[in-house]
Amino acid sequence: MMRFGYTGGHMIEYSVAIDPHDIKGAFGLRHVVFVGEQKVPEEMEQDEFDQDAVHVVAKDGNRIVGTGRMVIEGTRGRIGRMAVEKSLRGHGVGKSMMLKLEEEARGRKLDEIYLHAQVYARDFYGNLGYIPRGEVFDEAGINHIEMYKEIPK
Helix, strand or coil, X not given: CEEEECCCCXXXXXXXXXXXXXXXXXXXXXXXXXXXXXXXXXXXXXXXXXXXXXXXXXXECCEEEEEEEEEEECCEEEEEEEEECHHHCCCCHXXXXXXXXXXXXXXXXXXXXXXXXXXXXXXXXXXXXXXXXXXXXXXXXXXXXXXXXXXXC
């Protein structure tokens, strides 16, 4: 488990979500961010990959304030569904969740992790070492670009 303090003195804990309550909280936050804020169609938000994905959560006490997932595809991991509570964006929660997901990828001996970054977040992922690959494409009505990072052995 990783800990990280953010503005306001709260301590955020980062962990792989195993508890059903944490996974339910992660899905709730995703619904708020993707369906509520970004207007992604509700039927697209959860998918067949959720059941087997590695879900990472950021918790402030018992409250889920961030989440992301990694779907294992052979020797690659696909990161997605990154969501941070609106009031905490820009305070390092997303970065810490990415580091936790990368730690999980290393532990599983994956060769590469990749993601479909919303175009506005390209610099966020670029600052974490992710490299753009391919052209901008539409996913759920939002412009995305694939980005990847090799996992050092």
